[in-house]
Amino acid sequence: MTYLAARHEDGRRPACDRDLVRSPSPFRPVIPARLAYAAHAVLARNRAYRRLAAAVERRPRLYRWFTAAERVTKEQLFGCRMCGQCALPATGYACPMTCPKQLRNGPCGGVSADGRCEVEPDRVCVWVVADERATTAGRAADLDLLQRPVDHRQWTRSSWVNYWQGRDEGLWVAFDADDPRPALVSS
Numbered sequence: 001m002t003y004l005a006a007r008h009e010d011g012r013r014p015a016c017d018r019d020l021v022r023s024p025s026p027f028r029p030v031i032p033a034r035l036a037y038a039a040h041a042v043l044a045r046n047r048a049y050r051r052l053a054a055a056v057e058r059r060p061r062l063y064r065w066f067t068a069a070e071r072v073t074k075e076q077l078f079g080c081r082m083c084g085q086c087a088l089p090a091t092g093y094a095c096p097m098t099c100p101k102q103l104r105n106g107p108c109g110g111v112s113a114d115g116r117c118e119v120e121p122d123r124v125c126v127w128v129v130a131d132e133r134a135t136t137a138g139r140a141a142d143l144d145l146l147q148r149p150v151d152h153r154q155w156t157r158s159s160w161v162n163y164w165q166g167r168d169e170g171l172w173v174a175f176d177a178d179d180p181r182p183a184l185v186s187s
């Protein structure tokens, strides 16, 4: 069920935005990894995007339209579930929130020898897909980064606005042997 079509069985609107979020199911992105990295370069944070994001946030109706456009686009391309804190640039553009266990730091122990998901064996594990894509794009080292726990207050918010506003800077950190327990805090 998509976010936009979501309704309770009796037709009532969901009580809160969180009710509108799709269930996680492993998703293979429909665009090549290299194209996704190239698109990110075009959308990389700069002063103009930051001003745009601030303007969008100041206008609730515009923010709703903008977020709906983001949802439709990223849902089709990446199976996005609108967690609002996008991990795609560090995962080969395979969305970790489509993992049925929503693991953001690699696969669980249940992935099969041929790379199948333990929960949905007819699908390939999201992290196998991430590894294939990141390796293809020469970004395999990204998968060594440590992802911060999900901030559940950000669900259904625009991750593009959050990114352009600089709220994503602490989403992941590099492992440091001298400091194996780094503070996973946003800047």
Ligand code: SF4
Pocket: 074, 078, 079, 080, 081, 082, 083, 084, 085, 086, 087, 088, 095, 096, 097, 098, 159
């Ligand atoms: S915003 Fe969250 S749910 Fe959407 S693609 Fe990025 S990581 Fe996945």
